[in-house]
Amino acid sequence: MRPRLSLLELFSTFALLEGDRIQQWVADPRLRRSVQANLPSDKAQAPDRQTPDRQSPDRQSPDRQAPEDEPVSEAAFSLFWYKRWQDACSSGDKPQQDSQSRPPQRPLAELHLAAYLQESCYWTARKTLQRFSNLSYGLADYFQLISAETERVLKYFNPSFGNSLKGYASVVHTSLLKDYLRQVRAIDVCSDWSLLRKVSHKRLHEVLSHAGIAVSEAEQYHFAWVCFKTICLPGQPTDQTFEGKGDPEQPETWSAIAQLYNTKRGQQLSAASPPLTPEQIQQRLAKVSRWIRQYLYPTVDSLNKTRPGQEKGEIQDDLADGGAESLLDQAIDREADADRRQQQGQLHQTLVQALTQMDPAAQDLLRLSYQENLSQQALAARLQMNQSTVSRRLKKAEENLLTKLLDQRPDSAHKLPEPSELKQISLLLREWLENHYADCRDSPAPSSSTSDPSVSARR
Amino acid sequence: MFSTYFDATDWTYAIDPQLSQAAWQHSRRQVTTWAQWNAYLNQLCLSTFLPQVQERTGAQAMDPAWADRTWAVANGSVITVNGVRLVLIPSEALDQSELEVPQEWIDIPSWAGDYYLAVYLTADLQTLHIAGYATHQQIKQQGCLDLNQRTYHLDLEALTPDLSLLWLTHTRYGQDQTRAPIAPPAQLLPPQVQALTQRLGDPSELLPRLEVPFASWAALLDNPTWHEQLYQQRQGQQQSAATQLVNRLSRWMQGQFDQAWQPLDAVLQPQQLAISTRSGLDPVSLAASIQRAKVIDLGQGQVALVVNLTPMSAQEVGSEEGVGSGQGVGSEQEVRIELQVHPTGSAIHLPGETGLRLLSLAGVELAQAQAQVTETIRLQFRAQYGEAFQLEISCNDQVVLEAFEV
Numbered sequence: 134m135r136p137r138l139s140l141l142e143l144f145s146t147f148a149l150l151e152g153d154r155i156q157q158w159v160a161d162p163r164l165r166r167s168v169q170a171n172l173p174s175d176k177a178q179a180p181d182r183q184t185p186d187r188q189s190p191d192r193q194s195p196d197r198q199a200p201e202d203e204p205v206s207e208a209a210f211s212l213f214w215y216k217r218w219q220d221a222c223s224s225g226d227k228p229q230q231d232s233q234s235r236p237p238q239r240p241l242a243e244l245h246l247a248a249y250l251q252e253s254c255y256w257t258a259r260k261t262l263q264r265f266s267n268l269s270y271g272l273a274d275y276f277q278l279i280s281a282e283t284e285r286v287l288k289y290f291n292p293s294f295g296n297s298l299k300g301y302a303s304v305v306h307t308s309l310l311k312d313y314l315r316q317v318r319a320i321d322v323c324s325d326w327s328l329l330r331k332v333s334h335k336r337l338h339e340v341l342s343h344a345g346i347a348v349s350e351a352e353q354y355h356f357a358w359v360c361f362k363t364i365c366l367p368g369q370p371t372d373q374t375f376e377g378k379g380d381p382e383q384p385e386t387w388s389a390i391a392q393l394y395n396t397k398r399g400q401q402l403s404a405a406s407p408p409l410t411p412e413q414i415q416q417r418l419a420k421v422s423r424w425i426r427q428y429l430y431p432t433v434d435s436l437n438k439t440r441p442g443q444e445k446g447e448i449q450d451d452l453a454d455g456g457a458e459s460l461l462d463q464a465i466d467r468e469a470d471a472d473r474r475q476q477q478g479q480l481h482q483t484l485v486q487a488l489t490q491m492d493p494a495a496q497d498l499l500r501l502s503y504q505e506n507l508s509q510q511a512l513a514a515r516l517q518m519n520q521s522t523v524s525r526r527l528k529k530a531e532e533n534l535l536t537k538l539l540d541q542r543p544d545s546a547h548k549l550p551e552p553s554e555l556k557q558i559s560l561l562l563r564e565w566l567e568n569h570y571a572d573c574r575d576s577p578a579p580s581s582s583t584s585d586p587s588v589s590a591r592r
Numbered sequence: 593m594f595s596t597y598f599d600a601t602d603w604t605y606a607i608d609p610q611l612s613q614a615a616w617q618h619s620r621r622q623v624t625t626w627a628q629w630n631a632y633l634n635q636l637c638l639s640t641f642l643p644q645v646q647e648r649t650g651a652q653a654m655d656p657a658w659a660d661r662t663w664a665v666a667n668g669s670v671i672t673v674n675g676v677r678l679v680l681i682p683s684e685a686l687d688q689s690e691l692e693v694p695q696e697w698i699d700i701p702s703w704a705g706d707y708y709l710a711v712y713l714t715a716d717l718q719t720l721h722i723a724g725y726a727t728h729q730q731i732k733q734q735g736c737l738d739l740n741q742r743t744y745h746l747d748l749e750a751l752t753p754d755l756s757l758l759w760l761t762h763t764r765y766g767q768d769q770t771r772a773p774i775a776p777p778a779q780l781l782p783p784q785v786q787a788l789t790q791r792l793g794d795p796s797e798l799l800p801r802l803e804v805p806f807a808s809w810a811a812l813l814d815n816p817t818w819h820e821q822l823y824q825q826r827q828g829q830q831q832s833a834a835t836q837l838v839n840r841l842s843r844w845m846q847g848q849f850d851q852a853w854q855p856l857d858a859v860l861q862p863q864q865l866a867i868s869t870r871s872g873l874d875p876v877s878l879a880a881s882i883q884r885a886k887v888i889d890l891g892q893g894q895v896a897l898v899v900n901l902t903p904m905s906a907q908e909v910g911s912e913e914g915v916g917s918g919q920g921v922g923s924e925q926e927v928r929i930e931l932q933v934h935p936t937g938s939a940i941h942l943p944g945e946t947g948l949r950l951l952s953l954a955g956v957e958l959a960q961a962q963a964q965v966t967e968t969i970r971l972q973f974r975a976q977y978g979e980a981f982q983l984e985i986s987c988n989d990q991v992v993l994e995a996f997e998v
Binding site: 264265285288289305308311312314315316318319320322323328330331332333334335336356359362363364366367370371376378379393397400401402403502508509510512520521523524527528531532535536539549551552553555556558559 | 596597598599600601602603604606609612613615616625626628629632683684685686687688689690692714715716717718726727729730734738740741743745747749750752753754756757759760761764765769770798799802803
C-alpha cells in the first residue's frame with residue numbers, strides 16, 4: 134500500500150480495499166477542488182514534510198523557515214477542517230427530522246476529515262482484527278464499519294489538549310468495533326423478545342428511523358416498547374426465558390401490555406393516538422425486533438451507500454465561503470501548532486522517564502500490549518497468569534504514567550482541568566504509548582527487557 | 593463467552609454466581625416483577641463493584657432499606673467513597689450508545705450524586721463492564737432530558753472511559769465542579785402526601801414514577817420518611833395509624849435526617865437551648881452527640897421533642913439501665929438516648945399536664961415522666977443498635993406516638 138503524502142491526497146481521496154489491502158486511492162473531485170481552494174497549489178501538491186504524528190518530537194529538526202514558507206502540517210490542516218465542521222454544525226445546518234427521514238446533509242468538512250482518517254481506520258481495523266478475529270467478518274468489513282462513523286468521532290473531539298484527530302479516532306473506532314462485535318455475538322444467542330429488551334433508547338430510535346417510521350408514529354412504538362419492558366421480564370437469574378405472567382408466548386401477557394398501553398397513552402404521547410389491540414402491539418413489536426437484527430447486519434447495498442465520498446447530492450457545497458478565510462491567513466494556527474509541539478515534547482520527556490523508572494515486568498506488559506498488539510487472552514497465555522491479573526497490572530502501569538502526567542501540568546501547581554476534560558490526558562497517554570511502541574517497531578532498537586528473543590517486529 | 597471482546601484496559605468484572613443467587617433471593621421481596629428484576633440487576637452491580645472499590649479505598653454502599661425502596665421505583669444505586677457519591681446505572685443494552693439516567697438521580701437533592709457510572713451487563717449476565725463516567729454537571733448541561741420517560745441521556749462518547757482518572761482525582765474536585773445547581777423540591781402538605789401515597793401506593797400502578805407531575809414525585813421521594821411510607825404502602829404492609837412513620841436513628845449517625853427533624857436552634861428558643869444542653873456528659877461524648885428536635889402538634893399547643901443521641905464507648909457501657917432484652921453487659925454498639933420535651937415559641941412552660949412515656953413496640957410501658965406547668969421533661973436510657981421503641985407524648989387527653997428504631 135502506497136501511503137498518501139500530499140495534503141491534497143490526504144484530504145480528498147478514499148481507499149479502495151481489495152481483500153486485506155488498500156489497492157488504490159480514489160479521488161473525489163469535489164473534495165479536490167475544495168482542498169485546492171483552501172490551499173495554494175504548491176502546498177497542496179508537495180509531500181507533507183512534517184508528520185508530527187509519526188515522528189517523536191525529539192527527532193524533528195527545528196523550523197527556521199519564515200511562517201509563510203512553512204509547509205502546512207496535516208495536523209494543522211485537519212484542525213482547520215475540524216473548525217469548519219464545527220461552524221457548519223452550529224450555524225443551524227442540523228439534520229432535518231422530517232417525515233421522510235432522508236439521510237441528513239453532511240458538511241463538506243466532514244468528508245475531508247473522513248478522507249483524512251482512512252489510514253487510521255485501516256490500521257484500527259487491522260489491529261482489531263488481529264486481536265479479535267471473527268469468522269463472519271474480514272478486514273474490509275471492519276474497515277467499512279468504522280469509516281462511515283466520522284461524525285461520531287468529531288462530535289466529542291477536543292483538540293485543546295494537543296491530542297491529534299487520528300489518535301482520538303483510533304480510540305473511538307476501536308471501541309465501536311469491539312462494541313459491534315459483542316453485539317453481533319450476543320444477538321446470535323438472544324431470542325427475538327429477549328433482544329427487544331436489550332436495546333438502548335437511542336438505538337431504538339435509530340432503528341425506527343432507519344425503518345422509515347415517521348416521528349409521530351415512532352412515539353407510539355416507543356411507548357409500546359416501554360410497556361413491553363415493564364411487563365415481560367426474565368424468570369431466572371441468568372436464563373433468557375421469561376416468567377409466567379410476563380411470558381410473551383402467552384396471549385394474556387399481550388392483553389396486559391395492551392391495557393397498560395391504552396390506559397396510559399394519553400398521558401405519555403404528545404399526539405392523539407388510537408388504542409391498540411393486543412395483536413396489533415404484538416405485531417408491531419415483532420417487527421421492531423426484526424429491524425433491530427437487520428440493523429446490525431447491513432446488506433451489501435447499504436454498506437455501499439454509506440461509503441464516504443459516494444453520496445450524490447446530499448453534500449452541502451460550501452465552496453462559496455471557502456475562499457474567504459484561507460489557511461494561510463491564519464497565523465494563529467501556526468503558533469498553535471508550535472505550542473502543541475512543545476507540549477508534546479514535554480509530555481514525551483515525562484513519559485520516557487517514567488517508563489524507564491517503571492519495574493521491568495510492568496514495562497514488558499505495556500510493550501506486549503502496545504507493540505505486539507496482544508489481546509487479553511494472548512497476554513494471559515504468554516505471561517502465565519489469568520486474565521484479570523493481566524488486566525489489573527496493565528491498568529496499574531498505565532495509572533502510574535497517568536499520575537506523572539497529572540502532576541506535571543504546566544499550569545498552576547495543583548489545578549486540574551475540568552472533570553469532563555480530564556479524559557484528554559488519558560487520550561494523550563494512549564496516543565503516546567501507541568506511537569512510542571510503533572516507533573520501536575519501525576526502528577528495531579533493543580527494548581529494555583527482551584524476555585522473548587523470538588519476538589519479531591510486525592507491521 | 594462475552595468476555596472475549598474486551599481488552600485488558602477495559603474495566604470489566606466477572607459476576608460471581610453466588611452473588612447472583614443471593615441478589616435474586618433478595619430481589620424477591622419486591623412486589624412487582626419489574627421491581628424484582630430491577631432490584632436484582634442493581635444488587636448484582638453493587639455487590640460486584642463495591643468490593644473492587646473497597647480494595648482501593650474506603651467505600652460504603654447505600655443502606656439496604658434505602659436500596660429496597662429505591663429499586664421499587666427507579667434504576668440506579670449509590671456507593672459513597674471518601675464523601676463522594678458514585679451513582680451506578682446498570683443497563684442490559686447490547687449497544688453501548690448512551691448513558692440513561694432516571695431524572696430522580698439528577699433533580700432530587702437527597703438523591704443527587706457527583707459521578708455517574710455507565711455499567712453494562714453482558715447478555716449472559718456474567719460480566720459487568722463499566723464503560724465510563726460523567727459528572728452530575730455534565731449530565732445536566734450536556735445531556736438531553738426526555739420529559740416523557742423522565743430520563744437524562746448522554747452519548748457514551750461524552751463520558752470519560754478511564755476509571756483510573758476517577759480514582760486519581762475524585763478527592764480533588766469539589767461539589768461546585770461536579771454538580772450543577774439543583775432546585776429545592778416543592779413543599780408538600782400532609783394531605784397532599786397522603787393523597788399521593790394512596791394513589792401511587794397501589795402496586796397495580798405499574799409506572800408510578802410517570803403518574804404524577806415530576807415536581808410532586810420529586811418532593812415525595814426527597815423526603816426519606818414519605819418515600820418509606822410509599823414503599824410500605826406498595827408492599828401492602830399494614831401499619832397501625834399512629835406508628836406509620838418509623839424514625840431510623842441509625843441514619844442520623846450517617847448525617848441523614850428527615851425534614852421534620854431539625855437542629856435545636858431552629859426549633860428552640862435560646863433559654864430552652866441552654867436548658868437542653870445542660871447535661872452530665874463529658875466534652876468528648878458531648879462532641880459525638882447528635883441532637884435533633886421535632887415540633888409535635890398536641891391539639892391545644894405545640895411542644896418540641898428533642899432527641900439526643902450519644903454513641904457510648906465500651907467503658908461507659910454496663911453502668912446504666914438499658915431498654916429491651918436486658919443484656920446486662922452491653923456491647924460497643926450502644927447509644928445513650930436522652931429525650932426532652934420543651935415548650936415552643938415564646939412559652940416558658942409546657943402546656944397543661946404533659947407526659948412522656950417510653951413504650952416497647954408492643955406497647956408495654958418501660959419508663960415515664962410527667963409534669964404540670966414545668967419547663968421541661970426529660971427521660972434518659974440506653975439502647976442497642978437494632979432495638980426499637982415508641983414514645984408517647986401526651987398533653988391532657990391529646991396523645992401522639994412516635995416510633996423509633998436505633
